Amino acid sequence: MTRLITAIGLLDSGQVRSVLGAAVLAPSTRNTQPWRFRCTSAGLELHADPDRALPVADAGGRELLLSCGAALFNVRTAIHALGAHPATTLLPRRDDPALLAVVRPFAARNPDRRLVRLAGAIPRRHTNRTPFEAAVIPDAVVAELRHAAEAEQAWLPLLDADQLDRLRDLTHRSHHAQTADPAFLAEWQRWTARSPGSRDGVPGNTGRTMPMEDEDWILAGSPDPLVVVVGSFDDKKADRIRAGQAMQRVLLTATAAGFDASFVSRPVEVPAVRAELRTLLGGGLWPQIVLRLGRGTPSWTPRRSLDDVLLEPDRLRA
Ligand SMILES: Cc1cc2nc3c(=O)[nH]c(=O)nc-3n(C[C@H](O)[C@H](O)[C@H](O)COP(=O)(O)O)c2cc1C
Known part of the structure; x- marks a missing residue:
């Protein structure tokens, strides 16, 4: 079943899809992709996915939060590059600890060139797992x-x-x-x-x-x-x-x-x-x-589809 991606604030549904596409390209510990997203008319919610935790290597869930933080940065950066301001609230609901952030794209603005450059790097970034060249970083x-x-x-x-x-x-x-x-x-x-x-x-x-x-x-x-x-x-x-x-x-x-x-x-x-x-x-x-x-030779690592990481609007609030 294809899940519904709605417009959010200034972004139409196609733009929201591209933001989500950027989000899931984030690095994650062991490529667990421990995140889920929910689109509401008010904002894009980022949820931790406890079923994708590493209870032994990451007993406190610290790396899970780092991974979700990386996805959140991609969301914010992609929204910036689309010309909107991503107003972000961390941990908005005490009664819902898995809800890590809500991002509301609002207030059209001229994209910051530095952030547009970073947005362009999102699909090009891959973890390196080969020996490095003897390159000096300026x-x-x-x-x-x-x-x-x-x-x-x-x-x-x-x-x-x-x-x-x-x-x-x-x-x-x-x-x-x-x-x-x-x-x-x-x-x-x-x-x-x-x-x-x-x-x-x-x-x-x-x-x-x-x-x-x-x-x-x-x-x-x-x-x-x-x-x-x-x-x-x-x-x-x-x-x-x-x-x-x-x-x-x-x-x-x-x-x-x-x-x-x-x-x-x-x-x-x-x-x-x-x-x-x-x-x-x-x-x-x-x-x-x-x-x-x-400087190394990074390799590509797969991702789940957006359908796999999207929560239905009613699934969490029930
Ligand atoms: C918190 C965290 C810890 C990671 N630790 C390692 C690691 O120890 N060794 C490694 O090869 N990759 C590590 N990675 C990279 C992930 O394996 C990688 O992000 C994931 O496989 C997706 O691949 P990509 O980064 O190329 O998109 C880590 C990533 C994160 C976010």
Whole structure:
């Protein structure tokens, strides 16, 4: 059954469809795509999909919120590019914790050129899972990446060579803790060894069956790789949604500048190791995700159709 996509505020139904098409191109942990959307005449609702959580690797649902935050940034950016202002409210209903945000497109305005550029990068951004070239990222691009995080109320510390050594250590420790847990391995297999034709999960043909060796080459490189951490100033639900928006803004900024990114989630997934990473960053920030930026050969990963992620207007409010 094809679900109804209605006009919302200034946007007609075709424009709403294109916004939703941009939303689902967001990155998500293990490509779980843990989001659902609901169109009402008042706004576009973003809901977390608890059936797509990772109860072992992401017990607190932090990465789920980062992923949904990334989808929210795509929604806002696509609406901007269509010439409307996306008035966004996070966590609008206490009695509905899965409702993460409502976005109301209103007030026509001239699109901001920087955001139009980021909107153009949405379909071109893909996670890199191959070794990086020895490319240096110019200082001007590094400054843009930092501004991208700050514009979304997050911070983007760059790791120096000593911190990078410590991060490699922390990543190995997380790896050993996680792979000693059969439940972690079962969950990993479930989402990474998907059959051909599957519309979610990380397909087997991206070359990953076991977690560790990939992080080794992601964090390796000569000259020293550019490794950054998206950090938030607090670690509550709204901070994590904001951090996801910041992460996506950083990723799209890199894509628009011609660079690629790989994720290093291991050291942030194990709470004790995450606490050490927080100390390594000076203790004032909550590390949310580690990214390696550079030039690689990213591959395409599938998505579910819009019908699979749309909620009927009556399904939630019943
Ligand atoms: C919070 C988060 C953590 C992620 N962690 C990893 C990771 O550790 N390793 C990896 O290869 N990809 C990681 N990814 C990338 C996802 O696998 C990727 O976004 C998903 O497969 C969709 O592919 P795409 O980014 O190319 O669109 C992560 C993404 C998010 C949002």
